Amino acid sequence: MSTMQSPPPVAASYPRSEEQIAARVKALESLLIEKGMLTTEVVDRLAEVYENEVGPHLGAKVVAKAWTDQAFHDRLLADASAACQELGIGGVQGEDMIAVADTDTVHHVIVCTLCSCYPWPVLGLPPNWYKYPAYRSRMVRDPRAVLRDDFGLELPDSVEIRVWDSSSELRYWVVPQRPAGTDGMSEEQLAGLVTRDSLIGVGLPDIP
Numbered sequence: 001m002s003t004m005q006s007p008p009p010v011a012a013s014y015p016r017s018e019e020q021i022a023a024r025v026k027a028l029e030s031l032l033i034e035k036g037m038l039t040t041e042v043v044d045r046l047a048e049v050y051e052n053e054v055g056p057h058l059g060a061k062v063v064a065k066a067w068t069d070q071a072f073h074d075r076l077l078a079d080a081s082a083a084c085q086e087l088g089i090g091g092v093q094g095e096d097m098i099a100v101a102d103t104d105t106v107h108h109v110i111v112c113t114l115c116s117c118y119p120w121p122v123l124g125l126p127p128n129w130y131k132y133p134a135y136r137s138r139m140v141r142d143p144r145a146v147l148r149d150d151f152g153l154e155l156p157d158s159v160e161i162r163v164w165d166s167s168s169e170l171r172y173w174v175v176p177q178r179p180a181g182t183d184g185m186s187e188e189q190l191a192g193l194v195t196r197d198s199l200i201g202v203g204l205p206d207i208p
């Protein structure tokens, strides 16, 4: 009689708990340091940068500039990485970024179906849900339902939803529409309305 058991379904290991993720990260870090590929100082510095310096506030700054400067907006859509460099924003995982702009009739949303590719320089590190298989597969199959059910974003049927699949070569992000009633606002005030979720496309900017 066979005692072989089938392996647990892959889904059983997802989503991993914070503790499981922490343990795996620790194991990987130890291994890379042991192999001489990293030092503790490099790891500490990277963690510090992405915890305190790089995050969606940078993407918000870029969007606010695009809302107030049409020429910059055009350059941003033509070459997002180059336009961000004008503001001193760039770095790893942002070498080839593509910004896609929402309109009255098209709403964009980003995903990485393969893993969790994400434009780090303008958004920081991805939220955990961005890495979950459920988000990655469902966002492609039925984006309208995912936006409505998981994010409370109900878009009219007249708005087409376009889903962009990021990869390690190309990383997409969204330039949301400028909210109505923001005419007199400064670039800095406008940046304060741009949420992380609106840069991913699972939300909209705040309304003043």
Ligand code: FE
Pocket (backbone or CB within 6 Å): 112, 113, 114, 115, 116, 117, 118, 166, 167, 168
């Ligand atoms: Fe990926």
